[in-house]
Amino acid sequence: MTADPDDSARKVELALDLLAHLEVDELSVADAVDRIETVTTNPTLTREILDEAEKRGIVDREGGRLRTRRGGTFVRFESQVVRREGEFDCRRCGCGLSTGHFIQFESGELGPFGSSCIRKVTGRES
Missing domain, CATH: 1.10.10 (Arc Repressor Mutant, subunit A)
Incomplete structure (x- = not known):
């Protein structure tokens, strides 16, 4: 393939x-x-x-x-992160989720992530 x-x-x-x-x-x-x-x-x-x-x-x-070299660019959680209810697996850690967080970029959507993994992936939390 x-x-x-x-x-x-x-x-x-x-x-x-x-x-x-x-x-x-x-x-x-x-x-x-x-x-x-x-x-x-x-x-x-x-x-x-x-x-x-x-x-x-x-x-x-x-x-x-x-x-x-981001020049002030960062994920705006209020407008770029969408929460959806459902059955998901976190893209970062693989845990099962009932609420998935998805990041909306110009190039597409990335997710789902759990509430702590979304912060780690964006660098908001180490």
């Missing part, structure tokens, strides 16, 4: 949106990968996302650290 290039491009854009909206000034590459894995677990695509984030000026890479 071959990867759908349109799906890969969509995942890259979604992960770039996520990285551009992180509420931290600096994080380890491992922590960035933890966030990217909410979009894709494909190692090749993860490397592509990190390279593209650097090319577009979203992050600066130095050793094993990334400095974000």
Whole structure:
């Protein structure tokens, strides 16, 4: 089975949106990968996302650290995070959820996340 290039491009854009909206000034590459894995677990695509984030000026890479260059951009919980009731599994930790939190980006929707994982993924909480 071959990867759908349109799906890969969509995942890259979604992960770039996520990285551009992180509420931290600096994080380890491992922590960035933890966030990217909410979009894709494909190692090749993860490397592509990190390279593209650097090319577009979203992050600066130095050793094993990334400095974000978000310029005041962050997830607005009041308008960009939608809560839905239902049966979900958190994209970050895999726990079962009765309320899912979904982030609305221009490139698409990312989620569901639990109430604590949504804060960790966006960098609002470490």
